[in-house]
Amino acid sequence: MLKYTDEHEWLRLEGDVATVGITDHAAEQLGDLVFVELPKVGATLAKGAAAAVVESVKAASDVYAPVDGEVTEINDAAVSSPESVGTDPQGAGWLYRVRLSDPSQLDGLMDEAAYRAFVG
Amino acid sequence: MTADTASSLLQTPLHALHQEAGARMVPFAGYAMPLQYPLGLLKEHLHTRKAAGLFDVSHMGQIAVRPRSGDLADAARALETVLPIDVVGLKPGRQRYGFLTTQGGGILDDLMIANLGDHYLLVVNAANKAAGLVHLLDAIGTPCSVEPIDRALIALQGPGAEGALARHLPAAAEMRFMDARPIAFADGEGLIVRAGYTGEDGFEIALPAEAALALARALLADPEVKPIGLGARDSLRLEAGLCLHGSDIDLETSPVEAGLSWAIPTVRRRGGDREGGFPGAERILAELADGPARLRVGLRPEGRTPVRAGAPLYPAGDAAEPAGRVTSGGFGPSLDGPIAMGVLPSALAVPGTQVFAEVRGQRLPCAVVPLPFRPAGFKRS
The missing domain is CATH 2.40.30.110 (Aminomethyltransferase beta-barrel domains)
Structure with a gap:
């Protein structure tokens, strides 16, 4: 199941663990990425709080946690090759995996069609 | 950007070209300006360092200062009452860096000044051009006429700039750093200076709107030349260690604190023949003598x-x-x-x-x- 937030993140749910990244639309808007900072494995995320940071040459942008939960895995390749987050944000450029503490939080998120309509 | 926002912004003479090139336009100092093109900031930056980048900097202010007496030395002396630099010694056909200082010894704006024989041309920051103009009119409006010139300004920067520009304006190849040469275009007078804001060799060309569009199109037909947005302009100048007014220098920061003492020659310092006589001289001369x-x-x-x-x-x-x-x-x-x-x-x-x-x-x-x-x-x- 693929979900999107209005903060331009995507979540792919497998069981109770969601893989999270930024959308291709967000990556295009941010431009070339030069630095990625991810949460630590085991960190507790609160929905709406800054969980990661992606930085272009010009600016730093927070990536907000789309749900509450515990970080189970991070994508080291995104840190070592920040450009991969820009070029393949919904594939190799995923950011982290989180075990959801409240799966009902997914209900408020958009599906693919709704997100495409949202970004116009 | 919404249509309403866009309609309230000024457009440079190269606006159509930016749109054709697929630029992402942003509001900057009241103008719609290209932040970056489809190539992207990173590649635009690297292309400028390796070949040649074309920048639209038409949002910057161009101000002509002419002596009412007809004697350029009168304008030089007047300009030295607002600039702590050596204007008197600036030879015809040469440009140098300077700054307008505040009474408190801060920097109202930084600028380039060129001696064009019968007048001086000042190129000032877009965000400060109104303030700079008022300041100049107040301070030197009696001995000098101070008039903004409404024309385009394009910069061609990078190791490939000379070759690319000389194909269209052969005089470019004969110039050295900080040379300034008047040049006539079909729709009016212009100017080439060998300078820029990237740390690379390059040129800035002030010219009328139609000529600017034609020259920019001709330059961009060369595969060595790519259009470069404000994003890469900022990363290029940062690598070059150049100040951005409003960030690294401002109304409070003195030129000495900003590491710009090199622009204040001995003749304007304590004991010099034309010591002081500019706003904020007390603080600036003390900092030059004692360290900031x-x-x-x-x-x-x-x-x-x-x-x-x-x-x-x-x-x-x-x-x-x-x-x-x-x-x-x-x-x-x-x-x-x-x-x-x-x-x-x-x-x-x-x-x-x-x-x-x-x-x-x-x-x-x-x-x-x-x-x-x-x-x-x-x-x-």
Whole structure:
């Protein structure tokens, strides 16, 4: 199941663990990425709080946690090759995996069609 | 950008060209300006360092200062009452860097001034052009006419700039760094100067709107020349260690604190034949003689995390109070790492000193380094 937030993140749910990244639309808007900072494995995320940071040459942008939960895995390749987050944000450029503490939080998120309509 | 926002913004003579090139336009100092083109900021930056980049800087202010007496020396003396530099000694066909100072010894604006034989041309920052014009009219409007010139300004920067420009304007190849040559275009007078804001060899060409569009199109037909947006303009100037007014220099920062003392010659300092006589001279001359309390520095963060403008700088990882702050910072594409400039107390403003920038609650070690971050490619001879 693929979900999107209005903060331009995507979540792919497998069981109770969601893989999270930024959308291709967000990556295009941010431009070339030069630095990625991810949460630590085991960190507790609160929905709406800054969980990661992606930085272009010009600016730093927070990536907000789309749900509450515990970080189970991070994508080291995104840190070592920040450009991969820009070029393949919904594939190799995923950011982290989180075990959801409240799966009902997914209900408020958009599906693919709704997100495409949202970004116009 | 909404249509309403767009309609209230001024457009430069190259607006259509930006749109054709697929630029992402942003509001900047009241103008719709290209932030970046489809090539992207990183590649635009690297292309300028390797070949040639074309910049639309038509938003900048061009101001002609003419002596009412007809004697250029009168305009030079008048300009020296607002600029702490050597205007009297600036030869015809030459340009130099300067700044308008405030009564408190800060910087109202930084600018380029060219001697064009019968008048001076000042090129001032877009955001300050109204303030600069008012200041000049107040201060030197009696001995001089002070008139803004409404025309385009394009910059061609990079090691390939001379070759690309000389195909259209052969005079370019004969010029050296800071030469300024008037040039006639079909729709009016223009000017070429060999200077820029990237640390590369290059040119700035002031010219009428139609000629600007034609020249820009002709230059862009050359595969060596790519259009470059304001984003890369900023990362290029940061690597070159050049100040951005409003960030690294401002109404409070003195030219001495900003490391711009080189622009204030002996003749304007204490004991010089034309000592002082400009706004803020008391503070500026004292700082030149005794050293400033703080200084602009280059900073190389030790890790990969970019350190950006506004980040406090601490003298130690556990220091309670910041000693300074970052004034410009980001990522240097040609250095493949984070770079920044900031202000520090003079005792800490020594290359090799370690300071700590606070970013998202973490204290990141940064080395104080000499500026520029990379050597300039100017054609000085």
